[in-house]
Amino acid sequence: MLMVGLTGGIGAGKSAVSARLRELGAVIIDSDVLAREVVAAGTEGLAAVVDAFGAEVVGADGELDRPALGAKVFGDEAARRRLEQIIHPRVRTRSAELTAAAAPDAIVVNDVPLLVEVGLAQTFHLVVVVEADAATRIARLVRTRGMAEEQATARIAAQASDEVRRSAADVLLDNTGSLDELLAKVDELWRARLRPYESNLRNHRIAAADEGLVESQAEWPAQAARLAARIRHALRPVLGRDVPVAHIGPTAVPELPARDEIELMLPVASPAEADKVNDALAAAGLPPRPGAVRAYGSADPGRPAGLQVRVEGSAEWRSALLMRDFLRTVAPARARHATAVVREPWSDADVAAAEQWAAATGWTPA
Known part of the structure; x- marks a missing residue:
């Protein structure tokens, strides 16, 4: 219900x-x-x-x-x-x-x-x-x-x-x-x-999201925070602790055009722990994406969202946080990304630039 x-x-x-x-x-x-x-x-x-x-x-x-x-x-x-x-x-x-x-x-x-x-x-x-x-x-x-x-x-x-x-x-x-x-x-x-x-x-069905890009919305961070709070509440009895759900992707970067779909990431301690969260996430309004691994989507037609469950410390977990923080901080990189009509996966050059920035600034995942 x-x-x-x-x-x-x-x-x-x-x-x-x-x-x-x-x-x-x-x-x-x-x-x-x-x-x-x-x-x-x-x-x-x-x-x-x-x-x-x-x-x-x-x-x-x-x-x-x-x-x-x-x-x-x-x-x-x-x-x-x-x-x-x-x-x-x-x-x-x-x-x-x-x-x-x-x-x-x-x-x-x-x-x-x-x-x-x-x-x-x-x-x-x-x-x-x-x-x-x-x-x-x-x-x-x-x-x-x-x-x-x-x-x-x-x-x-x-x-x-x-x-x-x-x-x-x-x-x-x-x-x-x-x-x-x-x-x-x-x-x-x-x-x-x-x-x-x-x-x-x-019916464990994900609401459709508009594929087009829109200008950055001031309310995206607050919407992400409300979704993260619900996820923490739903998983507290399952995991026995609060989990630091992260806002990632283009909607987490101010001034960056994006699809109007909030992206979140849930860190877990292990693949076994990841397997425990399915039912609780579905009950909270985030059913699993058909055919995807540890990926979930919002059932709410008024707020499309996606959630990735990733093992904390893994390369995927680190990369999502690094690219978000790199774009938030480095204006030229953000400008280049904003002009892309169709977003392509990160190139080797993009990843290398982000890693150089991380090394120069002492960035660590948070």
């Missing part, structure tokens, strides 16, 4: 996106709803809250008195963390149960307001961020929730910044326009990316 993280600042319109995705057929797991369920009357979670904060946080109806609890944790970092240690693990457990109950071809959307703040982005195949400017969000909060402007401004300031959220976003939905405009964007996202991605993921 395809796992999607959905987030956005207060007043941005995340709830409208979540509701539309539910209408389209997504399985919605709402963290706010679960956070209430795990401390409902009679639950073990509520008992833990009472143990930590006292019986006065329970109302006459047996339910959690949220204003009373809020008064205890507001401005008290230690108290807030204690509350999170009670609620967050229970929410994760319940979320896992709901995910396990979903159909194999489901698109499961985790609606998580603090997805970025708590560092969950790498746990999803795709992260969708809903965004609107602060003035629009404040006006919505005043109009729809009855907040004073000062209260709305304070709530927005207490959350992650738009810049931080954008850094985690594979998809950014701008909601400064009308509701109809937002819903049209959601419908297109479902049709053009989420449904094909789920099908590719389930």
Whole structure:
């Protein structure tokens, strides 16, 4: 199944996106709803809250008195963390149960307001961020929730910044326009990316990439970093450590035209270790390339990518890093490479120039 993280600042319109995705057929797991369920009357979670904060946080109806609890944790970092240690693990457990109950071809959307703040982005195949400017969000909060402007401004300031959220976003939905405009964007996202991605993921199929060259894109390094984080997360249980996934190839070289396909390299300790990663990579959205050896491609039609698994210290591993760093550093070599209409394999002269540069500069793989 395809796992999607959905987030956005207060007043941005995340709830409208979540509701539309539910209408389209997504399985919605709402963290706010679960956070209430795990401390409902009679639950073990509520008992833990009472143990930590006292019986006065329970109302006459047996339910959690949220204003009373809020008064205890507001401005008290230690108290807030204690509350999170009670609620967050229970929410994760319940979320896992709901995910396990979903159909194999489901698109499961985790609606998580603090997805970025708590560092969950790498746990999803795709992260969708809903965004609107602060003035629009404040006006919505005043109009729809009855907040004073000062209260709305304070709530927005207490959350992650738009810049931080954008850094985690594979998809950014701008909601400064009308509701109809937002819903049209959601419908297109479902049709053009989420449904094909789920099908590719389930069938271990690689999304097609455009063969033409495009100008260097400023967002390529950030996209590579998000993919690398997902790979590290997926392989941590398999390899028992974090792996330093490298961004290689033309998209890793600023100012260099390239095919719009991120290239990554995963170093492993041995061929035997390389054989362990296949299933985890496929589950993370990187199925093996048919007929290729230790090569994988992205199932996401919105972000073509390739991954090479190479033994650390091998000639292939070293060469990929050397040529990347050589082109990043030596402008004439980068200029020559940029003018090639059709990229040819590295010539002996190219390799010799790179080796001379490495020797002269003391370059080592990193």
